[in-house]
Amino acid sequence: MKNYISIFAIAALLVGCGSAKTNVDDLATSNPIVTSLDLTKVDNDRVPVTINPGRFTTETVTYRLPKVVQGTYSIADYGKYVDDFKALDYNGNALAFTKVDENTWTITDASKLDKITYLVNDTFDIEKQGGIGGEDIFSPAGTNIEENNYVLNLHGFIGYFDSLKNNQYTLDVTAPADFERTSALQDTGSVASEDGSAITSKYFAQRYFDITDNPMMYGKLDVENFMVGDIKIVLSVYSPNKVHTAESLKQTVFDMMKAQKAYLGDENSTPRYDIYLYLSDGKEDAPKGFGALEHHTSTVVVLPEAMDKASLEKSMIDVVAHEFFHIVTPLSVHSEDVHYFDYYQPTFSKHLWMYEGVTEYFAQHFQVYEGLIEPAEFYNVLQSKIAISKNYDDAMSFTIMSENILKEPYKDNYVNVYQKGALIGMCIDILMRKESNGTRSMLSLMKELSAKYGQDKPFEDDKIIAEISAMTYPSVAEFLNTHVVGDVPIDYNDYFKMVGLVEGETEVETNYIFAGGQNIIFSGAPDKGIFFTDMALKNSFWKAQGIQANDIIKSVDGKELTLQNAQEVITGMFSWAEGRDIVMVLDRNGETITIKTKLTKATAISTSLMEDPNATAEQIATRNAWLKG
Numbered sequence: 352m353k354n355y356i357s358i359f360a361i362a363a364l365l366v367g368c369g370s371a372k373t374n375v376d377d378l379a380t381s382n383p384i385v386t387s388l389d390l391t392k393v394d395n396d397r398v399p400v401t402i403n404p405g406r407f408t409t410e411t412v413t414y415r416l417p418k419v420v421q422g423t424y425s426i427a428d429y430g431k432y433v434d435d436f437k438a439l440d441y442n443g444n445a446l447a448f449t450k451v452d453e454n455t456w457t458i459t460d461a462s463k464l465d466k467i468t469y470l471v472n473d474t475f476d477i478e479k480q481g482g483i484g485g486e487d488i489f490s491p492a493g494t495n496i497e498e499n500n501y502v503l504n505l506h507g508f509i510g511y512f513d514s515l516k517n518n519q520y521t522l523d524v525t526a527p528a529d530f531e532r533t534s535a536l537q538d539t540g541s542v543a544s545e546d547g548s549a550i551t552s553k554y555f556a557q558r559y560f561d562i563t564d565n566p567m568m569y570g571k572l573d574v575e576n577f578m579v580g581d582i583k584i585v586l587s588v589y590s591p592n593k594v595h596t597a598e599s600l601k602q603t604v605f606d607m608m609k610a611q612k613a614y615l616g617d618e619n620s621t622p623r624y625d626i627y628l629y630l631s632d633g634k635e636d637a638p639k640g641f642g643a644l645e646h647h648t649s650t651v652v653v654l655p656e657a658m659d660k661a662s663l664e665k666s667m668i669d670v671v672a673h674e675f676f677h678i679v680t681p682l683s684v685h686s687e688d689v690h691y692f693d694y695y696q697p698t699f700s701k702h703l704w705m706y707e708g709v710t711e712y713f714a715q716h717f718q719v720y721e722g723l724i725e726p727a728e729f730y731n732v733l734q735s736k737i738a739i740s741k742n743y744d745d746a747m748s749f750t751i752m753s754e755n756i757l758k759e760p761y762k763d764n765y766v767n768v769y770q771k772g773a774l775i776g777m778c779i780d781i782l783m784r785k786e787s788n789g790t791r792s793m794l795s796l797m798k799e800l801s802a803k804y805g806q807d808k809p810f811e812d813d814k815i816i817a818e819i820s821a822m823t824y825p826s827v828a829e830f831l832n833t834h835v836v837g838d839v840p841i842d843y844n845d846y847f848k849m850v851g852l853v854e855g856e857t858e859v860e861t862n863y864i865f866a867g868g869q870n871i872i873f874s875g876a877p878d879k880g881i882f883f884t885d886m887a888l889k890n891s892f893w894k895a896q897g898i899q900a901n902d903i904i905k906s907v908d909g910k911e912l913t914l915q916n917a918q919e920v921i922t923g924m925f926s927w928a929e930g931r932d933i934v935m936v937l938d939r940n941g942e943t944i945t946i947k948t949k950l951t952k953a954t955a956i957s958t959s960l961m962e963d964p965n966a967t968a969e970q971i972a973t974r975n976a977w978l979k980g
Contacts, residue, residue, distance in 0.1 A: 352422045353642045353673040383519035386509050390526040390569060391549050396496050397434060397470035400508050412461040416454045416510040417694035420492060420563055422644050424756045424765055427488045429507050430454030436469040471508050476636035490640030491651040500570035500589045502629055506563040520556040525549055526569050533574060533587040534567035535625045535648045564646045568627040573597040579608040583623045590630045594656050595663060603664040610721035611675055618798055625649035626671055630656035633919035643670045647682050650674035657926045673714035681706040683801045690809035700812050701750035704835050708772020719978055726978055730960035737843055740770035745840040775835060778846045779827055781977055785849050786824040789976030850974035851966025857959045863927050866890035866955035872921060881917050892953040896946050903938040
């Protein structure tokens with residue numbers, strides 16, 4: 352998963368009537384669970400779902416929707432979006448059931464059960480902050496039900512029976528005939544309705560995991576298919592106001608994926624990779640959690656539609672690259688907690704530093720390694736991550752945080768996996784290159800682990816640190832035990848010195864909501880609203896307007912700014928360009944301040960990394976190995 356840091360606190364065949372089986376386990380190996388979604392019969396923004404499990408021989412069965420799904424590290428409770436749950440016998444009569452909790456239904460007289468039906472609400476149009484802060488489902492892990500677009504993260508629609516998670520599934524999705532439909536789930540054909548107005552697409556999943564691992568997008572989409580080497584890329588874009596197209600992003604995605612394949616080298620890849628991009632128009636019922644959620648052969652991405660083309664292209668590189676690199680970890684290298692994931696009572700691995708941190712490091716490092724960006728830009732990314740990481744508990748053990756990520760105070764530090772977690776990957780990479788004279792790296796280490804374990808063999812969570820230590824060098828072992836298992840903050844200058852980098856100040860261009868890689872606008876308490884931080888004084892444009900720290904922003908271009916619409920309004924500020932006229936009304940200690948001006952170029956004084964002119968030959972050699980191989 353790649354979760355953009357919030358601007359505030361900164362993813363039918365009816366065979367059920369067959370003969371009875373001798374026990375539930377026999378059913379699990381012989382009868383697929385038949386499921387269907389009907390997008391032509393949406394009822395008040397709710398999709399009708401039918402689940403036909405076959406005949407049970409037990410008198411009680413339990414059906415669940417996930418509490419948590421893989422790739423996310425927060426409680427989602429998908430069951431709370433279910434309405435009108437019914438258990439029906441073979442005569443269409445209702446059977447008694449008990450709703451045990453938000454996600455669980457227990458059905459009695461289960462031997463009479465023919466099918467389950469219910470309606471599913473979407474998550475996009477009732478989000479508050481897009482899942483940030485644990486209030487809602489992270490948007491790329493959510494669902495959308497609207498006239499022209501359906502984001503079908505199937506874990507939001509289809510559940511499982513406790514004893515049948517390894518059952519095969521069939522899935523029928525009925526939708527208007529003029530809809531585009533994209534999914535990497537195995538397609539077994541389609542059937543048109545008698546009048547030709549609808550088409551039922553038929554899919555097959557080997558087990559419940561494959562249901563959760565293969566999202567779909569249906570609707571009035573813009574779709575591009577193209578090859579990158581031996582990988583078929585399917586790019587599906589939904590831009591509500593037709594601001595961006597799949598064709599306009601195709602070259603960027605092609606170049607990115609080509610560079611990623613070169614970076615990974617002989618690491619196994621998938622024959623097809625789907626990218627589902629939903630562009631949010633910022634309206635009240637639009638998704639607000641920007642970022643992406645990984646799957647084995649696809650990713651769901653949510654980004655602002657208001658971004659200009661260059662900004663969107665850069666975000667796509669950062670976000671989609673991160674998700675694709677998850678094919679290394681945790682999709683290949685992972686612990687038992689990941690491999691035997693429990694959607695109802697999950698336990699979490701200690702190694703988010705690896706799953707999310709190292710993945711994020713690869714997503715940034717490959718760009719400089721493959722020549723997509725210059726070293727100076729890469730250094731700025733690292734500096735930004737250091738600065739942002741300082742907003743979190745720098746003396747918190749990463750392994751303890753990871754294992755307890757759903758609990759306080761650890762869950763509030765989750766976003767740091769994309770900051771300090773990536774920097775952990777950087778430090779190990781530099782150590783590996785230094786110790787091996789440039790012949791080994793963080794990537795080569797992950798390839799070694801992938802060769803030993805791989806997709807079907809998990810490692811033991813408590814033993815992997817010792818195993819990596821034995822596979823590498825004493826310096827790597829010391830680093831892991833001191834700064835990952837231990838709680839000692841990292842002095843990054845020690846590692847920059849190994850590659851001949853020193854800190855210096857420089858003036859860099861920025862936008863109108865950042866300075867030096869940090870946001871200048873913050874959401875305060877509900878009774879205060881949205882205000883400028885002291886970082887605003889480091890942004891040349893706002894400093895020239897006389898901004899003061901704690902100035903409360905009351906309106907932007909005539910639109911009132913509230914906690915409820917802040918994501919929409921401030922997202923719009925991402926696309927502000929030099930020369931635009933703006934009007935902003937502030938509250939400064941009870942006094943109304945009005946700023947009416949034309950946007951000029953914004954710069955910020957930033958502490959940046961520079962190459963030391965006095966670097967030794969060894970430092971330069973390690974740097975060259977680090978940046979170019």
